Amino acid sequence: MALVEFNKETCIKCGICAAICSAGIIYYKKDHYPRLLPGAAEICLRCGHCVGVCPTDSITHQELPLERCPPIDKKLKVSFKQVSQLIKSRRSIREFQDKPVPIEVIERIIETARYAPTGHNNQEVRWLIVNDRKKMKELADVGADWMRWTVKNVPGMAEMLVDPIKRLDAGYDVFLRHAPALVVAYAEKGNPIAATDCAIALGYFDLAANTLGLGCCWAGFFYFAAGSFPAMIETVALPEGMNCYGALMLGYPKYKYQRIPPRKPARIIYRA
Numbered sequence: 394m395a396l397v398e399f400n401k402e403t404c405i406k407c408g409i410c411a412a413i414c415s416a417g418i419i420y421y422k423k424d425h426y427p428r429l430l431p432g433a434a435e436i437c438l439r440c441g442h443c444v445g446v447c448p449t450d451s452i453t454h455q456e457l458p459l460e461r462c463p464p465i466d467k468k469l470k471v472s473f474k475q476v477s478q479l480i481k482s483r484r485s486i487r488e489f490q491d492k493p494v495p496i497e498v499i500e501r502i503i504e505t506a507r508y509a510p511t512g513h514n515n516q517e518v519r520w521l522i523v524n525d526r527k528k529m530k531e532l533a534d535v536g537a538d539w540m541r542w543t544v545k546n547v548p549g550m551a552e553m554l555v556d557p558i559k560r561l562d563a564g565y566d567v568f569l570r571h572a573p574a575l576v577v578a579y580a581e582k583g584n585p586i587a588a589t590d591c592a593i594a595l596g597y598f599d600l601a602a603n604t605l606g607l608g609c610c611w612a613g614f615f616y617f618a619a620g621s622f623p624a625m626i627e628t629v630a631l632p633e634g635m636n637c638y639g640a641l642m643l644g645y646p647k648y649k650y651q652r653i654p655p656r657k658p659a660r661i662i663y664r665a
């Protein structure tokens with residue numbers, strides 16, 4: 394059986410499947426049925442565009458069966474205004490309620506965020522969830538060690554850490570902001586597109602989390618430490634060969650924002 398088959402009883406020969414195929418493995422000539430080119434199985438990205446775009450459900454992809462491709466619910470279409478407010482009103486949350494985040498809620502958000510695009514549809518983003526107060530404290534303590542070590546040993550970062558370390562000394566967890574949970578996106582070391590894929594996935598996660606009343610903050614300090622500080626690498630304990638490409642602190646925000654602070658205007662250049 395071919396990887397992709399076209400149902401000649403229902404196909405209307407519109408050729409859209411061939412037009413959108415990113416790998417160019419569907420051949421189409423006007424008024425003819427589309428067909429798969431030789432070697433397609435090796436080249437196919439498994440992106441499912443052909444199945445998703447066909448107006449008559451005439452495509453069977455062996456690895457992406459129709460039952461795994463739910464119809465798009467037109468009633469759920471969101472407006473630009475809604476998306477714009479969601480993006481603009483999202484804040485980096487640094488004060489959290491003392492309330493755990495149910496693991497099912499985190500999983501539900503990941504279930505959406507995993508649909509974020511990945512280079513060549515590689516879908517190699519993996520997730521680590523830390524959702525335990527004791528483990529969060531352990532990470533924060535190692536993070537504090539990293540900050541104290543860095544301020545003494547990494548000239549480029551010392552300046553940035555002087556003030557945070559004063560707050561650390563005063564008992565405030567400037568590293569993980571006393572967040573109840575942390576979500577880490579990781580992937581194989583050496584995957585050249587992984588940093589971008591993970592950042593996009595976490596960005597989607599952040600927005601989706603906001604719609605469920607949660608708030609996130611990018612854990613930049615954690616990211617640095619998880620990539621270079623042996624004690625942190627050991628504490629995070631990612632599977633062999635994997636690298637942390639980004640992380641979000643997560644929890645229920647303690648305070649509600651009432652307004653959207655301004656940002657620099659977009660700096661755009663045009664090639665008209």
Ligand SMILES: Cc1cc2nc3c(=O)[nH]c(=O)nc-3n(C[C@H](O)[C@H](O)[C@H](O)COP(=O)(O)O)c2cc1C
Binds near residue numbers: 485
């Ligand atoms: C890559 C990245 C790393 C960040 N790291 C931290 C961090 O370690 N701690 C923190 O409190 N905020 C961190 N932030 C949050 C920024 O300070 C924040 O996005 C910025 O001040 C703008 O605020 P807003 O996100 O509410 O618009 C980080 C943001 C990004 C994008």
